[in-house]
Amino acid sequence: MLFQIDFKAGKPVYLQLVDQVRYAAASGVLRPGEPLPGIRPLAEELRVNRNTIAKAYAELESQGIIETLPGKGCFLRANHSPFTKVVRDKLLLKEIDEAVVMAHHLQIDRGAFLEMVQERLDYFERKSGGSGDESSPKTTPRRTQ
Amino acid sequence: MKESQSAIEIRDLTRRYGKLEAVHSLSLTVRAGCCYGFFGRNGAGKTTTIKCLLNLLRPQSGTVRVFGFDPQRDEVAVKSRLAYVPDAVAFYPWMTVSDTLDYFASFRAHWNRDIENDLLKRFGLDRNQKATSMSKGQKTQLALITAVCPEPELLVLDEPTSGLDPIVRREFIETVIGAYQSGDPGNRTVFVSTHLISEFEGLIDEFTVIEQGRNLLTMNADDARERFKKISVRFGAAPAPLALPGALQIKQNGRSAEILANGNSEQLMAELRARHPEDLRCESLSLEEIFVASKTLTQSGK
Numbered sequence: 001m002l003f004q005i006d007f008k009a010g011k012p013v014y015l016q017l018v019d020q021v022r023y024a025a026a027s028g029v030l031r032p033g034e035p036l037p038g039i040r041p042l043a044e045e046l047r048v049n050r051n052t053i054a055k056a057y058a059e060l061e062s063q064g065i066i067e068t069l070p071g072k073g074c075f076l077r078a079n080h081s082p083f084t085k086v087v088r089d090k091l092l093l094k095e096i097d098e099a100v101v102m103a104h105h106l107q108i109d110r111g112a113f114l115e116m117v118q119e120r121l122d123y124f125e126r127k128s129g130g131s132g133d134e135s136s137p138k139t140t141p142r143r144t145q
Numbered sequence: 146m147k148e149s150q151s152a153i154e155i156r157d158l159t160r161r162y163g164k165l166e167a168v169h170s171l172s173l174t175v176r177a178g179c180c181y182g183f184f185g186r187n188g189a190g191k192t193t194t195i196k197c198l199l200n201l202l203r204p205q206s207g208t209v210r211v212f213g214f215d216p217q218r219d220e221v222a223v224k225s226r227l228a229y230v231p232d233a234v235a236f237y238p239w240m241t242v243s244d245t246l247d248y249f250a251s252f253r254a255h256w257n258r259d260i261e262n263d264l265l266k267r268f269g270l271d272r273n274q275k276a277t278s279m280s281k282g283q284k285t286q287l288a289l290i291t292a293v294c295p296e297p298e299l300l301v302l303d304e305p306t307s308g309l310d311p312i313v314r315r316e317f318i319e320t321v322i323g324a325y326q327s328g329d330p331g332n333r334t335v336f337v338s339t340h341l342i343s344e345f346e347g348l349i350d351e352f353t354v355i356e357q358g359r360n361l362l363t364m365n366a367d368d369a370r371e372r373f374k375k376i377s378v379r380f381g382a383a384p385a386p387l388a389l390p391g392a393l394q395i396k397q398n399g400r401s402a403e404i405l406a407n408g409n410s411e412q413l414m415a416e417l418r419a420r421h422p423e424d425l426r427c428e429s430l431s432l433e434e435i436f437v438a439s440k441t442l443t444q445s446g447k
Contacts, residue, residue, distance in 0.1 A: 007346050008428040010374060010410075012367040040327045044319045048347030049180050050326045105418060 002029070002037065005046050013048055017056035022065060025076055028128030032078035036066060150212065152177045152299050152334040153198065157207035160193050167193040169358040170207065175351075177212075177298070178331045182345060182352035182366075183338040184436045190358040191338040192232070195303050198336075199229060211299065225254065228292035232304035234284045236276035242287060243272040249291040257294050260324055264290045268316065282313040289317060293325045300325055302337040306344060314344055322348065342433040349432060354439045362439050370429040373442060374410040378402050378417050379424040389413060394441055405430075407442060 003020045005013055024030040036042075039057065043050040057074050060066045066074045103113045153175035160168045168190040175181040185191045196202040197209050200216040200223070209216055211223045236245050242265070250256040265272065268286040276284065285305065292300060300321065306314040326333045339345055352369075354362040364372075379401045387395055392413055393405035400423075406413050410427050417425055435442065 005347065007370060007431050010371055010427070010429040012371070013347065040323055043326070044323045046347060047315070047318055047322065047344075049350060050322055050330055051178070051180075051350070052347070054330065 003042070003046065005048060014052050014056040014059065017053065018059050018063075021056070021060055021076075025065060026128070027124055030076050032076050034076050035072075036074040036076065038073055150177050151175060151210075152179075152212060153181075153336060154210040154213075155194070155197075155207070156209075158194065158197060158204050158209060159206045160190075160197060160202060160204055167358055168197075171355065171358065171360050172207075173353050173360060173363060175334060175336055177334050179350040180326075180335040180348050181337070182342070182349040182432070183336060183355065184340065184342055184352055184432075185338070185355035186340065189355045191355060192303055193358075194355070195229075195301060195336075195338060198227075198301065199224070226297055227299040227301055228295055228297040229301045230285070230288045230292050230303065230305045232307060234288040236279075236284065236287065238275065238277040241273050241275050242270055245276060245287060246291065246294070250294065253295040255295055257296055260296075261290060261294050264293065264320065264324060267320070282309050285309060285317065286313065289320055293320065296325075296328055298332050299334045299336065302335065302339070304339055305337065306339065306341055314341070318344060318348065340436075342436055343431060346432050352432065354436055356440070362435075362443050366432060369432065369435055372408045373430040373435050373438075374406045374427050375430055375434070376404040376406060376410060376413055376417065376425070376427045378404065378422045378426075380420065380422050384420065389416060394438075405438065405441065 002024060003017060005016055007013070009016060011019075021030065021036065030036070036057070037045075039050060039053045043053045046053075057066065057068070061068060061074070065077060067077050068074050100113070108116075151174050153173070155171060155173050158168055158171045159166070171190070171194060183191055183194070193202060197204050198211055198216060200220050203217060212226055214222045216223045237248075240248065246261060264286075268283070268290075270283060270286060270290075274283075276287075279287065289305070302321075306317055309317070321335060326335070335348070337345060337348075346366075349366045351365050352363070353360055381400070383400050387397055387402055387404075389395060389404060391406075391409050393407045395405075396403045404413060404417075406427075414425065414427055430438065
């Protein structure tokens with residue numbers, strides 16, 4: 001199964017799906033041009049409301065990550081950032097700030113933090129450049145606040 | 146279906162049985178196209194409320210509207226738009242599965258034979274089997290088929306999965322999502338009363354907890370999970386009893402404690418973090434946990 005829902009994560013279910021598709025795209029589990037699961041089969045499999053999946057896909061489409069081809073379904077887009085560089089930087093800064101705050105609370109110092117960032121960058125690069133045989137369900141790492 | 150049209154609109158519904166007040170001044174609104182959970186303990190007034198929707202009971206005061214129609218005055222208009230699966234299903238014992246389906250179809254303007262065939266196959270039901278020899282699970286499956294085939298705008302489910310085995314329950318929910326909901330999503334409303342909440346968790350958009358006939362809590366499911374959280378904390382040494390103003394509930398046990406938060410988990414987490422715990426985690430309450438704790442949640446939530 002590509003996606004997993006955690007009702008205890010405190011994050012709306014549709015946003016969990018959005019995050020997981022973005023993660024799958026960044027890590028090469030899903031490649032440009034590849035189809036996403038259909039709304040109905042995915043809803044049945046995860047046993048969530050059909051509208052939840054539709055909402056997640058609509059959100060992904062508005063973010064430019066997937067596109068819908070009428071009658072064919074949803075596909076991962078090749079070049080999926082519709083945002084300008086300024087907006088992209090801003091979006092990323094917000095996420096980085098969160099991680100920095102978290103690192104502070106967990107008493108992880110600058111060196112160790114930067115090392116981890118490097119390690120993760122390498123990891124994603126290896127995966128998306130690699131053979132793509134990574135079939136294990138990779139979900140976004142669970143946040144322990 | 147327009148946004149403004151609600152599938153169900155209940156205002157100040159009251160219904161007594163003799164001296165016993167089963168439903169007291171209950172109000173709730175179910176938007177069209179949404180899946181609405183109606184949670185309550187046995188005897189909370191769920192079935193009484195549902196019977197008022199179906200004109201099986203008449204309200205003693207208050208109003209009930211289904212797609213704007215009064216079930217008492219416009220019974221046909223209401224019943225042609227909804228289908229109902231009760232908790233205990235009963236069919237005429239001399240009829241076979243096929244007879245039963247034809248009988249139900251004869252009352253309907255529309256009946257989707259493709260769905261009928263699909264679901265019979267999926268559930269492994271034999272068209273020639275008689276209702277008397279069917280198990281409880283099979284009868285519920287048959288009832289679900291009779292409810293889904295007319296493709297109604299509203300599906301009313303009253304404790305549909307109680308007493309069924311896990312596989313039948315799972316198939317039941319998948320059918321509601323797949324065969325029913327996917328048909329015409331904007332026009333498919335589900336109103337489900339249940340106390341087996343965890344199984345319906347992913348399906349529920351909004352819910353009401355009913356307690357002794359009163360509306361105790363009505364919320365959007367995502368909002369509820371975001372608001373009500375459980376914080377687990379463990380310290381290196383047993384601390385003095387935790388004083389956390391703003392916590393809904395604190396259960397302390399030696400070095401560990403469990404704290405219920407109502408929309409203020411960030412603040413409580415920060416206060417706890419300042420005490421340098423060994424372990425600190427926070428998770429949302431599931432809808433089932435929210436139901437179980439709903440009295441606590443609503444008492445101190447004000």
